[in-house]
Amino acid sequence: MVNNKLNPIFSRRELLQIALTTLGFSLITGCQNKEAIKEEGCNNLAGKQIRWIIPHAVGGGYDTESRVLKPFYEKHLGAEIFLDNVAGAAGVIGAKTIATAKADGLTLGILGASGLMLSALTGQINIPNPITDFSILGRVSRSWQVWVVSKDSPLKTFADLLAEAKKRPIIFGANEVGNTSFTTITIGCELLSINFDIVAGFAGTRNASLAAMRGEVDCVSFNFDSIFELINSGELRPILQFSNKRISEHPSLEGVRLLGGSEGVALEQAKNLGKDLDETNKLTQILIDLISVGRIVVAPLGLNQSLFDCLSKNLYKTLSSADYQALAKKDSKTSIDIANSAEAKANLEKVAKEILVFVPTIKKALEKVRE
């Protein structure tokens, strides 16, 4: 404190002592306060009921994952979780419900980040942005897409598909345009220079898969977990994995080509067609990153730090726990690829910047379908 006449009330030495004492005190209480803040956040939740929004119907992948996670997360939080399926508009209604809820830690949810980012890219308005409209608490799993054909299809391998594509367009089946499968098909075919057409509008993954089994379409592209039962029963056969390495130890993926990596089909095709290899590699990686961005747990934006810390740290503890992982592995056929809040957010931000390069291709494909 210095008076206006520039005669210090405290000497310089005294001021220094006060400053050092204050600093030291702050450091001690600050460190304690981190834990205290987290404790405070968790204390606010203890014994309360948290609404966990699942933006899809009961019984689907998001629903099952949430039900597996629920008892373990409840134990770590000391709160009760009530699962609420708010389905509609391909997950957008549920996402909006989370985004517009009060940021008091009592509303959480699980989202498919790639789907929302793609919806926004394809020009749909009023779509919540997973990065800017939510507090990201962590990633539960990644999704890996595969191209599959029917067991009776004459296209036994990816090489067969490429050879056939030189003669006629390959017919893909998809649900609504703008979702992850549509993007995988569109961008994938562009990267691999495959002549293609899309039959869009199938009501769900399984109906499109049935169309492949009937031979009405040549190929479909879906999350490996979503069509695992059909692959496992031998009705569908994977011919391409959208990744840099094998996505699962399941025997159906033995010898199935990868899109990315030095041995991937993208680079191989680029070499054959004289395309820029670096550019191809870059675009391939962006596509793989986009479609595998995974399922994230979110809360509304504006959570106070203590609540955020409590929720995110306990989520990561839950996801890392051995008993949760043992049960989750029964549900998931690919490896459990979790991430904490910071990693999940950083990954999303990276992907969000990179995918803008795909906008012209997706728009062109959309116009073709909308004709």
Add this chain to the structure above:
Amino acid sequence: MIIGLVIILIKQKTFQPVFLASWEGLKLVFCWPNILYPIVATLLTMIFALLPGLSGATLMALAVSLTLSWEPLYVLLIFGAFVGGSTFMGSVTAILFNIPGSGPSAATLLDGYPLAQKGEAKTAIGCSAAASAMGSSFGVFVLILLIPFMSQAILIFSSPEFLMLTLWGLTTIAAISTGSILKGLIMGGLGFLISFIGQDPRTAEARYSFGITYLADGLSMIPILLGLFSISEIIALSVSGQETISGKTRVEELTGSVWKGVQAVFENFNLFIRSSIIGTIIGIIPGVGGTVASFVAYAQAAQTAKEPKHFGQGDIRGVLAPEAAHDAKDGGSLVPTLAFGIPGNEGTAILLAALLLHGLAPGKELLTNNLTLVFVLVWSLFFSNWITSILGVLVVSPLARLTLVRTQIISPIILVLTIIGAFTYKQRIEDVLLVFICGIVGYYLKKHAWPRIPFIIALVLGNLFETNFHISLKLNELGRINFWTRPIVIVLLILIIINLALPILQSRQKARKAND
């Protein structure tokens, strides 16, 4: 004849392992203490189905988490009962109060409630119970027969067949339009238009939603049904000053009986078989659901009746057909679920999740190495359906007396139940608003003799028609299908032409007779 067929099938090599597993499964379900599991599960399902806003699916979803550590046998015992026991109680509320317990029960109220208004609630409930139990048995029987051929059965039906099926359902609008056919067609057109609100199924573009989140996924059918039928009837009852729902005040005045309802199923056995076939086939088609099965069965019942104008006025066949269909679909919906892991509806989707969490992967392995467990599920479903029907019949007298309760007492209760049902459906206050809007509109439609049933049929079938129309056209354009080489398409096309031509021919015949 059925026993003879069974004996012939038992002797076939293909079916011997099926029947052996079926027998083993039956023993496992009915032994002590296993029998307690489906009984308790059925009772819980009935309670959940009766309470507004809750459903069998809610109970199943809760059970997935609670049964994670159970043995697969006990999980299948209770989940089979959940799937089988959830539909009947929704039909009871539809008949007594015009409140559909779920989408599939909506078709039942079209003639069930008018029967209750005539004092014949017992007949309607008796018919519902019998058709429900027998329809479920039919579906289970077909399921058992199809086990060796499940894959082929599912792949027969594709977009052109669904397109023709929905078109056939839509063309029955003309047949069941009470009063003016033109009014019926206009209401059908409006129902169609309303079904387009939301997202385009191909392009995901928003249609008629005006940027409003509530409309982004279209208007939900349950609030529309609750409004058009339940609220509108409350308004009509209040305005008319009628003393009770049935217009009667004493128990002795209630006509009809449970046995009359049960008898009606046997008197219209051809209709029962046709409706059960429709329900089973639609159950086999993934993603179509019980609501479509009920309405298509209702529409074909009206279309094939000699006097279709009675439908909507309390025709017992209007109860029989949807009830048989939506319970037969349970057996059918297990076909894609067990063969491919493709759920037919919400209930089987949850069942599938439960199976997977207990290491029972659908497909060849389940159907060969675990066939006995499959039959535990099937027999539990079958048993549960019969328990609900028998219990329903036992309590039909006290239930029917609810139609004697004074309007001043029962109307507010129905109003509250309707509001709770509308709100708890998806926890959206906008659904309650929609209920009231539809209630007022429904009242005026009823007052001025504009039929509501064509609107509902078009609303239910509209999306399915549109999706399959676009896919069929595209596949045809790409040369992947040929409409004219598909026998089911041709048969349905002929039925459609008959549906369209019949009212015209009938009216010409009537005019000729009048001139004579």
